[in-house]
Amino acid sequence: MCSIVRLVVQVKLLPTPEQAAALEATLNAVNTAACQVSRLAHQQRTFRNYDLRKHAYEEIKAGYGLAAQAAQHVIKKVADAYTTLHANLRNGNLGKPGSARRRSVESTPIAFRPDAAHPYDDRCLSWQIDVATVSIWTVRGRVKKVAFTASAEQLKTLAAHRKGESDLVHRDGMWFLIATCDLPDVPLTPPGGxxxxxxxxxxxxxxxxxxxxxxxxxxxxxxxxxxxxxxxxxxxxxxxxxxxxxxxxxxxxxxxxxxxxxxxxxxxxxxxxxxxxxxxxxxxxxxxxxxxxxxxxxxxxxxxxxxxxxxxxxxxxxxxxxxxxxxxxxxxxxxxxxxxxxxxxxxxxxxxxxxxxxxxxxxxxxxxxxxxxxxxxxxxxxxxxxxx
Structure with a gap:
């Protein structure tokens, strides 16, 4: 028997002031757009990813200066947030039906902080692990050679197993990328107790x-x-x-x-x-x-x-x-x-x-x-x- 191991690796970015300004402007733009998509989804009671694209894609792409892939990630982020919200409502985690807390949650669109994390795929983000830099899309154009720091083990894991999206995170004045890594299956040892x-x-x-x-x-x-x-x-x-x-x-x-x-x-x-x-x-x-x-x-x-x-x-x-x-x-x-x-x-x-x-x-x-x-x-x- 084997088990799939999925890990996340967090690396710290070391952007120059100009690079940091571009990253900050990008998070602000994508999260402002996400708030707009969230309001639209809440008003029209439309929460599926593909349905939201029909209503919001062109608007946020043109209105917030987003690339095509970034606009799709914004819409998917909103759809995923509402999926999580509705699951919590079904499970009673946000109060019983009719309670004040539940009514407040149901009547208010989901809001995103200006510096909330945003996902990047390989079209918007490329890793140069051998020189510890990344190239990343921003609203001010592609920013290249953004340095990052990581341990030798993290670099090895990223080089061998990184797969899927990476999240750009701004926390306590610092910048991070959180990458998903799928490690190869590990044979499960039959337990002797x-x-x-x-x-x-x-x-x-x-x-x-x-x-x-x-x-x-x-x-x-x-x-x-x-x-x-x-x-x-x-x-x-x-x-x-x-x-x-x-x-x-x-x-x-x-x-x-x-x-x-x-x-x-x-x-x-x-x-x-x-x-x-x-x-x-x-x-x-x-x-x-x-x-x-x-x-x-x-x-x-x-x-x-x-x-x-x-x-x-x-x-x-x-x-x-x-x-x-x-x-x-x-x-x-x-x-x-x-x-x-x-x-x-x-x-x-x-x-x-x-x-x-x-x-x-x-x-x-x-x-x-x-x-x-x-x-x-x-x-x-x-x-x-x-x-x-």
Whole structure:
């Protein structure tokens, strides 16, 4: 069995002032045009890409100085945005039917920031990876020899596997290109068992092997960031808002770096031992669990979904099997005898089975239950393949 691995590679552009001005004017033009297409789509209730082209293509191409390919990308960006919006509406993510929030969303056209990211294909963007430059279309003409910086590994991945569109991004005064890369299929190693991963509050991730990722140091950083954010929000000044925006980026980078390191350690251990990885299915976790207020803050502020995604794609690159299991009652079930009881958890850290007397750290016990469910789930889902 093989798995397709799709990655994105982000490189930092190093444009001259003249090149940066051309890029900024281009983002402004394409996003102003996108807002116009969005208003037209909302008024006429026309959201399909090809239908929108009939109504908007000539107008935005002539009115905003866009090349033919750029105009089509603008229309597709708007159509994709409405596809995502309608999916969120169907799934109830933007409020129940008739709610004030939902009515507001449904009655307002989607708006695009002047510096929102914009996609480029190979007709509008060409890479010269050997000299680390790109040639890119702008509203001021083709801008050539825009330098970029990337690691040796990123350059190698771009040269061998870049495919499809790249997004031009302007963030915090810096310019980036985010390229899609399709890596070759990696043979999936049949798992000889599963490493269960329990995601939690006190410890971000705990494995069935007993490894706990987080601890007091990481939680202290999260608490300090939360307190600083609270004080800045209370101030409400312009400088406080600027600092809040900066801190938000810092927190996102900190969370992503932490999640990357945790994911790498878990995948490395699974690969070394020839096992798969069993993860909790965290769909709708915020609506499903009941926690005290301090724990709710942590649950909503940490990107558990991102951690799961990092584990999944790193596992795919290594040929490690991943399965998602139902996490219900994993914290109350004894991993030794299977007895389920709320009284098995006398406190946050301790698991003590009231039936057989088995004792273990609560998160490790839950991870072992997840590992067992991974084994059972894999056996069921691959029974037909084994029979064939």
């Amino acid at each position: 599963f490493v269960g991963v329990d995601l939690g509050i006190a410890n971000i991730a705990t494995t069935s092997t007993g490894a706990r990722h987080s601890g007091k140091g990481l939680n202290a950083v999260r608490h300090r960031q939360r307190e600083l954010r609270r004080r800045l929000q209370a101030k409400g000044t312009k400088s406080a808002k600027r600092l809040l925006k900066k801190r938000r980026r810092t927190e996102a980078r900190f969370a992503a770096d932490t999640n990357h390191r945790i994911a790498k350690q878990i995948v490395t251990e699974a690969e070394r031992t020839g096992q798969g990885i069993a993860l909790e299915d965290l769909q709708n976790i915020r609506d499903r669990v009941r926690l005290r207020k301090p724990q709710r803050v942590t649950l909503h502020s940490w990107s558990f979904h991102q951690l799961g995604a990092f584990i999944t794609y790193k596992a795919a690159r290594a040929g490690v099997a991943v399965i998602h299991v139902d996490p219900s009652y994993t914290s109350q079930q004894c991993s030794a005898c299977g007895h389920v009881d709320r009284k098995n958890r006398p406190d946050q850290e301790t698991f003590l089975c009231t039936s057989c007397g088995f004792a273990e750290h609560a998160d490790v016990n839950a991870a072992r239950n997840i590992a067992s469910r991974g084994v059972a789930g894999w056996a069921v889902s691959h029974a037909a393949d084994d029979a064939a």
